[in-house]
Amino acid sequence: xxxxxxxxxxxxxxxxxxxxxxxxxxxxxxxxxxxxxxxxxxxxxxxxxxxxxxxxxxxxxxxxxxxxxxxxxxxxxxxxxxxxxxxxxxxxxxxxxxxxxxxxxxxxxxxxxxxxxxxxxxxxxxxxxxxxxxxxxxxxxxxxxxxxxxxxxxxxxxxxxxxxxxxxxxxxxxxxx
Amino acid sequence: xxxxxxxxxxxxxxxxxxxxxxxxxxxxxxxxxxxxxxxxxxxxxxxxxxxxxxxxxxxxxxxxxxxxxxxxxxxxxxxxxxxxxxxxxxxxxxxxxxxxxxxxxxxxxxxxxxxxxxxxxxxxxxxxxxxxxxxxxxxxxxxxxxxxxxxxxxxxxxxxxxxxxxxxxxxxxxxxxxxxxxxxxxxxxxxxxxxxxxxxxxxxxxxxxxxxxxxxxxxxxxxxxxxxxxxxxxxxxxxxxxxxxxxxxxxxxxxxxxxxxxxxxxxxxx
Amino acid sequence: xxxxxxxxxxxxxxxxxxxxxxxxxxxxxxxxxxxxxxxxxxxxxxxxxxxxxxxxxxxxxxxxxxxxxxxxxxxxxxxxxxxxxxxxxxxxxxxxxxxxxxxxxxxxxxxxxxxxxxxxxxxxxxxxxxxxxxxxxxxxxxxxxxxxxxxxxxxxxxxxxxxxxxxxxxxxxxxxxxxxxxxxxxxxxxxxxxxxxxxxxxxxxxxxxxxxxxxxxxxxxxxxxxxxxxxxxxxxxxxxxxxxxxxxxxxxxxxxxxxxxxxxxxxxxxxxxxxxxxxxxxxxxxx
Numbered sequence: 190x191x192x193x194x195x196x197x198x199x200x201x202x203x204x205x206x207x208x209x210x211x212x213x214x215x216x217x218x219x220x221x222x223x224x225x226x227x228x229x230x231x232x233x234x235x236x237x238x239x240x241x242x243x244x245x246x247x248x249x250x251x252x253x254x255x256x257x258x259x260x261x262x263x264x265x266x267x268x269x270x271x272x273x274x275x276x277x278x279x280x281x282x283x284x285x286x287x288x289x290x291x292x293x294x295x296x297x298x299x300x301x302x303x304x305x306x307x308x309x310x311x312x313x314x315x316x317x318x319x320x321x322x323x324x325x326x327x328x329x330x331x332x333x334x335x336x337x338x339x340x341x342x343x344x345x346x347x348x349x350x351x352x353x354x355x356x357x358x359x360x361x362x363x364x365x366x
Numbered sequence: 367x368x369x370x371x372x373x374x375x376x377x378x379x380x381x382x383x384x385x386x387x388x389x390x391x392x393x394x395x396x397x398x399x400x401x402x403x404x405x406x407x408x409x410x411x412x413x414x415x416x417x418x419x420x421x422x423x424x425x426x427x428x429x430x431x432x433x434x435x436x437x438x439x440x441x442x443x444x445x446x447x448x449x450x451x452x453x454x455x456x457x458x459x460x461x462x463x464x465x466x467x468x469x470x471x472x473x474x475x476x477x478x479x480x481x482x483x484x485x486x487x488x489x490x491x492x493x494x495x496x497x498x499x500x501x502x503x504x505x506x507x508x509x510x511x512x513x514x515x516x517x518x519x520x521x522x523x524x525x526x527x528x529x530x531x532x533x534x535x536x537x538x539x540x541x542x543x544x545x546x547x548x549x550x551x552x553x554x555x556x557x558x559x560x561x562x563x564x565x566x567x568x569x570x571x572x573x574x575x576x577x578x579x580x581x582x583x584x585x586x587x588x589x590x591x592x593x594x595x596x597x598x599x600x601x602x603x604x605x606x607x608x609x610x611x612x613x614x615x616x617x618x619x620x621x622x623x624x625x626x627x628x629x630x631x632x633x634x635x636x
Numbered sequence: 637x638x639x640x641x642x643x644x645x646x647x648x649x650x651x652x653x654x655x656x657x658x659x660x661x662x663x664x665x666x667x668x669x670x671x672x673x674x675x676x677x678x679x680x681x682x683x684x685x686x687x688x689x690x691x692x693x694x695x696x697x698x699x700x701x702x703x704x705x706x707x708x709x710x711x712x713x714x715x716x717x718x719x720x721x722x723x724x725x726x727x728x729x730x731x732x733x734x735x736x737x738x739x740x741x742x743x744x745x746x747x748x749x750x751x752x753x754x755x756x757x758x759x760x761x762x763x764x765x766x767x768x769x770x771x772x773x774x775x776x777x778x779x780x781x782x783x784x785x786x787x788x789x790x791x792x793x794x795x796x797x798x799x800x801x802x803x804x805x806x807x808x809x810x811x812x813x814x815x816x817x818x819x820x821x822x823x824x825x826x827x828x829x830x831x832x833x834x835x836x837x838x839x840x841x842x843x844x845x846x847x848x849x850x851x852x853x854x855x856x857x858x859x860x861x862x863x864x865x866x867x868x869x870x871x872x873x874x875x876x877x878x879x880x881x882x883x884x885x886x887x888x889x890x891x892x893x894x895x896x897x898x899x900x901x902x903x904x905x906x907x908x909x910x911x912x913x914x915x916x917x918x919x920x921x922x923x
Contacts, residue, residue: 192415195422202426206530209537213469213572216563244567297565500748507708507744508762509737 228255228274229313233287233300238269239323240298241289247273249302254279257300273300273317282307288321298323396592403518403591406511410518420523424485428531431484432477436468436535439476440542443467448551460553461562464543469566469575470631473536475623478582480535481528482615486590489520490611493594494604502595517595521587528583529576536575574630581622586615659722661686661818661850662707667716669702676702677874680716684867686817689844689851691861693896694871695905700854701745703871704820707852708742709733720818738766741811741819745826747803749795755782755806756791762813781809785839801832808839818850819843825857833857837864858897862886870896872905 238260247255255275263270275281284305291298302317311317410417447463493516496502502512540562547553566572590611597607662684669677676699684690692700705711706718712726719725720736728736749758759778763769769777782788785805795803804824811819824836841864844851855861861868862882870878870893878885878893885893895903911917 195419196415198426199418199421202421202429202527203530205429206425206533209530209533210576212537213533213540213575214568216559246564495751499746499751500744501750503710504742504744504748504750506710507737507740507742508765509734510762510765 227277229277230258231273231275231281231311231313231315231317233271233273233317233320234263234266234268235271235287235289235320235322236268237289237322237325238271238298239289239325240291241271241300241323242298245297246299247275247302248299249279249281249304254302271300280310283309283311283315284319285311285317286319286321287317289323291324395596396588399592399595400588402513403521403588406514407518407522409511409514410522413519416515416519417522417526420519421526422523424481424489424520424523425527425530428481428484428527429534431480432531432535433538435476435480436473436538437542437545439472439535440464440468440539440544441546443472443539444543444546444551448547448553457553458557459561459565460543460547461558461560462565464547465540465562465566466571468536468539468543469571471575471623471627473539474532474575474578474582475619477532477535477579478528478586478619479616481524481531481582482586482590482619483612485524485527486586486611486615487608489524489587489590490594490597490608491604493517493520493591494597494599494607497595497597498599498601498604500599517591521591524587524590525580525583528586529579532575532579532582570630574626577630578623578626581626582619585618585622589615589618659686659719660684661721662852663717663719664703664706665717665719667706667713667718669699669706669711669713675874677706677713680871680874680876682869682876682879684850684852686850687844687848688866689840689853689864691853691855691865691868692871693854693856693858693861693868695856695896699874700856700871701822704742704822704852704854707820708740709736738814739817741814741816743804743807743811743819743821743824745823746800747795747807749798749803749807749810751795753795754791755787755793755795755798758795758806759810759813762810766814777813781813782806784812784843785809786835799832801828801835804828804832804836805839808836808843812843812847812849815847816849818852821851821853821855823855824853825855825860833860836860840864858899862897877904 241257241260243257243260245257246253247257255273257271258274259272261270262268273287281302282304284307286303286305288301288303289298290301443464444460447460447467448457451457451459451463493502496512496516502516505512505515544558548555548558593607593611593614594604597603660683662682664680664682667677667680668675680703682690682692692703694700702711706713707720707725709725709728717724720740723732723736725733725736749755750761753761756778759781760774763774763777767774779788779791782791785808787802787805787809790798790802790806795806798806808824821840824840825833828836837860840851840853843849853861853865862885865882867881868879868885869876872892878888878890880888885897888894888897892904894900895905901907
């Protein structure tokens with residue numbers, strides 16, 4: 190094995206290794222995606238964020254528009270405060286609703302934004318006024334059982350079908366601030 | 367208790383104690399050895415060709431086994447993962463499953479184990495044989511420090527090769543997973559790569575995998591050169607040293623993996 | 637030459653009738669050494685004058701190789717002085733030891749050639765490591781050394797392709813690559829065929845005289861040694877038991893020297909390893 194042959198093979202080896210690392214970083218991971226695009230911050234408060242994690246997606250109409258930057262608990266109001274970092278090219282109205290959803294049964298938790306009709310737009314640092322907390326399964330079941338117990342006969346309470354759904358739709362009492 | 371039983375017990379206790387103290391003093395010796403190797407390393411880099419040669423023997427010659435194993439592991443992950451995910455209707459998550467398993471754990475660990483058995487044992491045997499045939503002593507008598515000329519290049523050759531091999535293992539594994547998942551089983555290609563990209567983060571998944579492989583590289587390389595250098599200069603001595611390299615490296619990799627994983631992948635809102 | 641010399645045992649040996657005003661190449665004064673608790677050498681005193689070939693003889697495992705290691709600075713004596721060219725070897729710092737070793741060459745048992753390099757590379761090794769000579773000059777030097785040992789045509793062979801005798805000669809060429817002032821030979825005659833024995837012996841003598849070096853030969857081959865050396869030391873159980881010139885050794889009546897030179901199975905070095913009396917052991921009750 191002479192020197193030039195060794196140098197060649199080592200060069201090939203190192204090049205392959207670096208290519209693999211780049212592959213892992215870019216194609217497999219998400220090194221160059223949104224985290225580095227210019228963005229602005231919005232704050233959203235929830236009663237319960239469920240399984241929301243850092244860097245969870247923020248989607249509007251199913252399109253990725255940003256990431257969850259930080260999550261903390263407000264010690265005075267005991268609410269969860271999530272800071273969302275939104276891509277600068279997207280603007281949202283002041284009456285946008287932020288809700289916590291799950292994609293699929295085992296899917297990941299993300300923040301969904303539904304824009305409203307307000308002509309004014311949210312700026313960097315604004316707080317999203319209307320939020321919808323995550324569905325907590327235990328409360329859902331509890332509400333369902335409660336409703337069931339409320340019925341005098343089986344399935345004859347005209348209101349029972351509605352209230353469980355109301356819980357699911359509004360979270361624990363809905364958060365209209 | 368009879369005298370014989372007490373005797374036997376005392377004997378085994380003495381052996382246990384001796385083993386523990388011997389092991390600890392060996393550990394200290396290995397630490398000093400590491401410092402010495404690091405001290406003489408600049409020479410290994412001035413004569414960069416020595417180190418390049420070792421990267422060839424440790425890294426390039428391990429490529430075949432690493433790439434093939436990576437591909438097979440990825441393929442199996444895909445097969446097994448699909449069966450389980452399908453039960454929960456989440457078969458589209460297959461990409462994330464394969465990628466995370468490989469990048470976080472299997473890539474560094476399995477590549478490390480393969481490296482220890484193939485390259486680590488070869489390094490130990492080589493240094494041990496040089497010791498047995500007095501080549502190291504001859505070098506010393508010629509006023510050439512064997513630590514600088516023989517040990518340090520092999521140490522750094524291993525340290526450089528290991529992360530590259532781990533990355534290649536993971537990459538080929540993901541490719542194998544793709545082959546089975548998309549081509550064989552028929553999962554949507556877009557979902558496979560898209561979910562994977564969304565679910566695998568550069569920090570912490572890929573970088574922690576890289577950190578692990580670097581740490582494993584240091585550990586295996588140190589163990590390999592140390593066992594070779596410290597071997598008894600006989601045929602049995604070299605054989606024992608080679609076996610020790612593989613065994614101790616493997617245990618070290620698994621133990622370090624546990625410690626690092628506990629640190630890196632904690633729960634919480636991360 | 638040859639006034640009665642110290643073949644009556646032990647201690648400081650001199651070559652009577654020769655005045656050596658300059659520093660001897662190697663001096664050991666009352667050196668003792670032990671690996672852990674087991675003493676290997678005790679009270680070793682020897683002088684190796686410049687330009688001479690001195691043999692250190694003794695049975696296997698009597699400490700001969702240890703003496704070479706002490707001279708080379710690979711081991712430190714427990715007590716006593718080891719001096720090479722006037723410098724005390726155990727007290728040398730790393731830098732000074734490095735410089736001293738460049739002036740010494742050593743031929744290891746069985747050669748200790750670097751198996752991953754060719755013959756040429758092996759001999760070029762010390763030249764490349766210690767000098768800044770250009771490649772053409774190194775090539776010439778290597779070929780010269782190979783020519784001196786008769787192996788110029790084998791320059792491109794690998795050590796695994798060499799016979800024992802050839803490997804030994806290559807190692808010899810490597811030992812003299814830097815034109816040392818002192819060459820040490822560890823069992824140069826071990827395991828060689830009669831022709832190779834003759835070749836190595838002649839090379840040791842001729843190179844010593846031609847290059848003006850001092851040679852220390854550790855061996856137990858009496859026949860070959862007596863053909864080429866100037867002076868001999870006999871070591872047994874870690875002590876010097878006899879010393880003298882070739883003529884003195886041939887005529888010596890010391891029991892150890894006689895047993896060694898004549899190759900008698902029993903004598904001061906006993907045939908039987910220490911054991912219980914024969915009759916007792918044969919008729920001992922088992923269990």
